[in-house]
Amino acid sequence: MSFTLRLILILVILLALEFYFIKKITGSLKFISPDISKKKIKIPVTIGLIIFNLYPFLGIAFWIYARVTQNDSIAAPENWMLDYFIIFPFWIIILTIVQSILFLLPLDLLKGLLYPVYKKYKSKIRKFEMRYIIAVVLFFSIYVPARVVYDFNSVSIRPVEYFKENLPADLEGFKITLISDVQADRFTNGSRLNNYIDMVNETNPDLILVAGDVITGTPKYINTAAKALGKLKAKYGVYSCVGDHDNWAYRYDTPRSLREIKAALNKFDVKMIDNKNKHIKIGNAEIGITFITYTYTTQIDSARLDSLTKNFDDADLKIFLTHQPRPELIEKARKKNYDLMFAGHTHGGQLTFLFPFFNPSVTHIETNYVKGDFRFDNMLMIVTRGLGMSLAPVRYNATPEITVIKLTREK
Known part of the structure; x- marks a missing residue:
């Protein structure tokens, strides 16, 4: 598989993960707090999307520039602001998303397998499901960055x-x-x-x-x-x-x-x-x-x-x-x-x-x-x-x- 095809595949996967994660979060928030305004949800989601997608966008732009100038040996700039405001946030967010999805996706699969039961008790199950989603995301939103910092600074x-x-x-x-x-x-x-x-x-x-x-x-x-x-x-x-x-x-x-x-x-x-x-x-x-x-x-x-x-x-x-x-x-x-x-x-x-x-x-x-x-x-x-x-x-x-x-x- 060529590098271009791999790049496209990675972008498709990233978009799919974003879509699934955001859908789960916004749906849970609306269910638990039906009176919450769309604006209060939209603003933090938009900010998160900008931070998350900025790194892939810059990476693609950098790759295109290297191809156009035919200089494959060009290296990315080393800058602490780039690291702490773009690169590290991207990886912490993607780890949080993937880690959360690993605990959310099995629930959706279980719902599909047991759909007749889910349909019968939908209102009761939905209450548990929405609270479960929020709990999982909140937990890993704290655990993931804490663990990343720990692993960066520790040696066993x-x-x-x-x-x-x-x-x-x-x-x-x-x-x-x-x-x-x-x-x-x-x-x-x-x-x-x-x-x-x-x-x-x-x-x-x-x-x-x-x-x-x-x-x-x-x-x-x-x-x-x-x-x-x-x-x-x-x-x-x-x-x-x-x-x-x-x-x-x-x-x-x-x-x-x-x-x-x-x-x-x-x-x-x-x-x-x-x-x-x-x-x-x-x-x-x-x-x-x-x-x-x-x-x-x-x-x-x-x-x-x-x-x-x-x-x-x-x-x-x-x-x-x-x-x-x-x-x-x-x-x-x-x-x-x-x-x-x-x-x-x-x-x-x-x-x-x-x-x-x-x-x-x-x-x-x-x-x-x-x-x-x-x-x-x-x-x-x-x-x-x-x-x-x-x-x-x-x-x-x-x-x-x-x-x-x-x-x-x-x-």
Whole structure:
């Protein structure tokens, strides 16, 4: 599907969501307060529509300008007024709308399925329905912005204990801190980024592994990311695999993007390793790490993957580090008897909606391995939530995470 068709589809969906939401709200208000004037409803609705649609309108105008001038590398202006008065309000409103609809739409579906019952007791059910709609919208109008602010300013440290038989004494209590998707950009820099780095160091790790995506895009934040990651402290070093966004500092020059990011990280003794194995001696023990590049831009070929993962049994602990938790990579790591597999990419869902029994996220379209721990025979895969954001400059029910893995000998 072309970008133009995708854009049209997104606009149609936005309009449909707006129409459904406004219809529900105005209908409920009129039912509960029949004496309320149309003007009192129309004014706030109009203001809300202007705020909500201003961001998509500016985005389309910006896209048309880039097409007309044939300058696809042009970047959106960085301005705090644009962020706080247009971009953030848009995302908070759209999250509130979608989250509310998830609790309103099932009621309409139920009404359709049980229409004879609904028709018979319509007056009584309508009273409950209208109050339910107002209650849902009011609740999420408060919860959504509060949760967005919380997730923007908070970081969770999640401990994981990994048990392994015959673990060498030199690896007993060894701590690996896993982070991912730092994604330095206009929204993740300064105090937010430094706070994350400080919290990583407070875990007192022996080894730090980064599952890729040190920037979001544009070369402007390469040095910001490198300087921040350069402050990380671990006795046995800091290592990263390649992430999707690490290819996109220069959108049409992937080699240059990776070259400049690797060089910047290397100045601060942070190694970004691309499809190679690394052996780390820990006393008389050895940890073997396979760094695999599997991104939207570049995917390792099967022959290279086989070559890197075979004859790697001499290590006392085998780790498979990649950015995306792809099923084919999981299966390869499992078959080759890796102990641990680490990944990021998903941002823990980034925008995860509340719903009974299952919390859906757009990320579920791509993978079921959104966050947390997954067992595959004797291998433990950990998908960490990371710090940064992409597409939407907010997180919702996806608090940033630092994962600390402690090695323990199974008795």
